[in-house]
Amino acid sequence: MFLALHEMSRARVRFGMLIGAVGLLVFLILTQQAIEGGLITGFVGALRQQSAPVLVYSVDGQRTLQGSVINPGLEAKIRGVNGVAQAGWIGQSTFTVRVGGATESDAALIGYQHPGLGDPSRLSAGRRPVGPAEAVGSAADFAIGSKVRIVASGPAAPTAPVFTVVGLAKDAQIQVTPTLFVPWAGYEAAVKAANPDATIVLPSVIAVRPVPGVADTELVDRINAASADADALTRAQAASDTPGVAQVQQSFQLIFLLYGLVVPLVTGLFFLIITFQKAAALTLLRAIGARSSALVRSLLIQVVLVVGGGIVIGIALFAPLTLVSLGAITIRFDPGAVLFWSVGLLVLGVASALVAARRVLAIDPLEATTGGGGL
């Protein structure tokens, strides 16, 4: 222990650079993990937070709320499926809005027909809407009492609705856009204000609740069997199967794999070279009675201190980043992910030093008497 620490204090720059490099890598990994989580929550958070256990898209919608339209014929087939306890409309569009007196911005509106079937399942603050001009907003973007005015299209458009935010829901964005959950009448008024040519406002999806005793997945199968144009999904499937989510996850996994390989390789390379350089000294130590296990222990202590130091630096760099938003993406400090990467990288770091440890174990003390000492 003493030897390991003493060596590190004598070669501060060398070990400092390695700790810095590992720290940067840990920072990158944690940041990208948080971006991935924030991006996916921003994409489909509203789908996870909404209260309907089953959502039925039209096959044409390709599992996107904005692309799906349910015509009356398809709706009748869905409502007629055995096992449907309650069904209601959900519509979604993105609008240009003014929040308070601010400049124009974007907001996604999710309109629902029945409370408890498409509105947020949990509120983080405030209450649920009681009238068509009230809304629940995504907590990261709105405050209770915010007035959100839909910007109408041209002078011919009807009077644009103004929504008052009365409740907030956490992680409830859709398409990485500030999101409002509003009663259907309010949603319909918003669509007609934005497009005066709209003749009828059809739902994007039908929200469905099964009768007691019928599982969500069972109802999904029954609805899909009832019509080839219906694409029923459970709430979790609707979130995970949204186009783009799987690609984002795959891309990030590949990036994590590459970064995960770089950390142990850098650490392993460093300690292997150090071991080569110290060959003569290590041989001498063995010759005067130092045990191999003591030298290996010294090496492993250094590895743990280097990787551990890098992890601490990485977390210290990452933590302040979680206090700010990256555009519309919320970067969150996830203790589970931090722990997973810390333990994982520590294990990989120690494993990578085993090559150097093998070299240490192979040292022959007799070499010291013959002028050798190379490994």
Place this chain on the structure above:
Amino acid sequence: MTLALREMRRRPGRFAIATVILTLIAILLMFLGGLLDGLVASSTGAYRIQNGDLLVYSGNSRDALVRSRIEPAVRQQVESVPGVARVGGLGTAQLGGRVPGRGPRDLVPIVLFGYDLAPRGLPATPPPAGTVYADDSLRAKNVKVGTTMQLGPARSPVTILGFVSDSRYSGQGTVWGSLDTWRQVLNANRPDARVGPGVVQALVVQGDSRTSAGLAERIDRSTGGATASLTITQAIDALPGVSQQRTVFNQIIGVTVVIAIVVVALFFALLTVERTALYGVLKAIGASSRTLFVGVVLQAVVVALIASLIGIAAALVLDAVIPAGTIPFVATPARLASSAVVLVVAAVVGCAFSLRRVLRIDPAAAIGGTP
């Protein structure tokens, strides 16, 4: 210089681990860059092929096609602005496409574009009603010349006349038809988004080259703020996510380059320490610090070049094996070359940290036998 290269040839193992690490970093740089290029290309192709100088949206659309509506009267105002040479309408509809030979639930995501000012690669006159040109990427979805696709829940039929390259939009394949075809399909399938006669989502404006300066401002002024005119580049940057993707990926690439610099610095610092005695002897027999350092730089460049070449090969293999429609990765020559250059520069910068150590080596120490 010869000495440096000979050392690499005689003891390749010494440089193997550094080469492996730099190769991984090279793959990371090229993968991150290719991912960015793929994402941007799949979102912006439809704008990049536009044969105009400006895209004109309605003033309150926040530069989003789907929210933009240009009435015929506004179009006339734009056409009469001095400096405007030609104006064409543009409209989009995102729909599911049923392609013969695919299952009833296996739809292809399609963006139908209506136009009357032909983008590059399309015939000057828009095709007759009910016929379209398709983006090249749709060939992988079983779309061929003569195929009749059915678009949207109303099953609006459109027949493919030919193909156009690099015209994807919003990550989806596109089909290009006349504005009449677009209105017909949109109104049949999306009653909430229907448009009246003559209404388009945006205008593509070609400016008169002599008087095109300040054209965007003149158009927006003449329509009293009913329009928002952007250059094609500005319109691309305004597409949802494009500039954010660029910023985030470039920051990640930047930090990765810093890591490459640290790795090279670390490796060559250790190598220099190891060779201090040897350098002392070389200096004692007349080698200059400059010669020794050039050798170190040369070794760093060779390691970085080998890593870059392996990285380029890996990126090309990735590009070939990643199935279409999964990870949006493209390996462009420009990206691969720029990543290799960045890595070589990082290697030179990294090994420069060893310069001080090389300069400090005292030849007398070598003669005295002290390393």
